[in-house]
Amino acid sequence: MLSGDLSFMFGSNKTVQIVDFSRNLFEFNLSDVVFPASLTSLDLNHNKIFGSLPAELTALEFQYLNVSYNRLCGKIPTGGKLQSFDVTSYFHNRCLCGNPLPAC
Numbered sequence: 001m002l003s004g005d006l007s008f009m010f011g012s013n014k015t016v017q018i019v020d021f022s023r024n025l026f027e028f029n030l031s032d033v034v035f036p037a038s039l040t041s042l043d044l045n046h047n048k049i050f051g052s053l054p055a056e057l058t059a060l061e062f063q064y065l066n067v068s069y070n071r072l073c074g075k076i077p078t079g080g081k082l083q084s085f086d087v088t089s090y091f092h093n094r095c096l097c098g099n100p101l102p103a104c
Contacts, residue, residue, distance in 0.1 A: 001025050006044075007033050014038075022046055022066065030072065035060060045069050050094070053077055065089050072096045075104050 003025035031051035052074030097104040
């Protein structure tokens, strides 16, 4: 059960491709995170992550994404591969909405 601010793991100067920090107690604002262009798999499910999904996520070539069971709010950005993932990648957040979840 790791905890704290995981945002230091990300940044435009990083070369990380696969991130899986699911089922922990990480707590940070996802809105402020800059993701590396190399990122293809992001699994942050079952944490305490808050904020919104940054629009920059639409530029990434995701093969896998799961941010379910957090405290995210706001509209899921449209574009890229974000709408190619099903509801289970996004559900059980505080107030996340937009395709593939119900409309805002």
